[in-house]
Amino acid sequence: MNCIVTEFSGFCHGVKNTISTIEKLLKDESQPVSCIGLPVHNSQITEKLITQGLNVVDKVEDIQSGILIIRAHGLPPERIEYAKKRGLKIVDTTCNIVVRVQNIAKTLHSEGYTVLITGEHEHPEVRAIYGCTQEEGIVCSSVNDVRALKLDGKVGVVSQTTFSESIFRKIVTALIERNFSELRVFDTICSTLAKRNTAAQITASQVDMMLVVGGKMSSNTKRLYEACKKINPNTYHIETKEEFSDEWFTGVETVGITAGASTPQWIIHDICNAVKAR
Ligand code: SF4
Incomplete structure (x- = not known):
């Protein structure tokens, strides 16, 4: 056949960087290496890294010492600060494309925009971007979410990098129909x-x-x-x-x-x- x-x-470059960094740390470092959530959404790779010694936990509080690796999806800033306060060494492999989205969200928030994040509510990348708005952003995963919004004033839109392009466009179209005083849209899909x-x-x-x-x-x-x-x-x-x-x-x-x-x-x-x- x-x-x-x-x-x-x-592998995209973001995932490649996270995995190679984890493998290097597991080889070179004597202290424990931990990751919050699966390092990548692939069970075969995750099992391989766990066998090599990676510690996969649910939250910062589960890590007593050593290195916290931030995967390509990123982590909310408040969680990173908390991990530092607990004395953990941070190795950040947030993908550069995700960092750009986080920075746009931070800037929009600091300039007084309501930040609307198109994406899946519980996706770790979305949680991290939401954290960059000091948890004041709004996550929308569908046009229905937009229609239910009680919003006015200035609105800025960013997207989860792996979100559906077609749903993103439908959401933006629905937002345009809402006639906000100002609407800024950043197509941040990878x-x-x-x-x-x-x-x-x-x-x-x-x-x-x-x-x-x-x-x-x-x-x-x-x-x-x-x-x-x-x-x-x-x-x-x-x-x-x-x-x-x-x-x-x-x-x-x-x-x-x-x-x-x-x-x-x-x-x-x-x-x-x-x-x-x-
Ligand atoms: S944004 Fe996501 S999919 Fe795109 S390169 Fe980075 S990690 Fe990979």
Whole structure:
């Protein structure tokens, strides 16, 4: 069976930086290395890092000593300050694209704008951006959220970097209809994801079946799956080759593979080889 791996599949630079930094710390440092929440939304990578010694906790209070690594999603400023007060050493791998969103949110807030964050309410990146507004921002995940808002004055909009471009645009359109005294919109959705989605959709239009590889909790992988499914209904979201179902492959000659930003190359190769062996 033929297999095509699309361009831009797998780790983005933000995730790559977080993982390589954690691996280096685990190798070089004698003190414990901890991360709040999963280091990346990929269970295979997370398990590997835990085996190497990474301590995954729910909150700063769970860490007694050592190094706190801030993952690519970032962490609310108040949490970072609290961790410092507890004597933890901070190693910050917040992605530079996420840092830009945080800085825009901080500036808008300090200039008196109500900061509206488009994104998923409980996503860690959104919680960190919200923290940059001193918890006075508003998170919107749908047009209905916007319609329910009781707001006036100056409004500034930023987005979770992995949020759906189409929902973002619908929310902005709904905001324009509200006639605020001032509305500033920053499209902060990560452009590397748009490139990945476009490349995946082109492949999806050329193959019999499309496999989207990545964590089931990963927002960008879910978006990638939705984008491919629109083009090719014969699209499946998997984490590993163990999820293959024989019936998917009936009458299939060419399979396209794309992968989310937190999927390592070795999993992509593993799946590609398993497809070729069929
Ligand atoms: S998806 Fe984009 S914003 Fe998010 S970590 Fe990767 S490069 Fe950074």
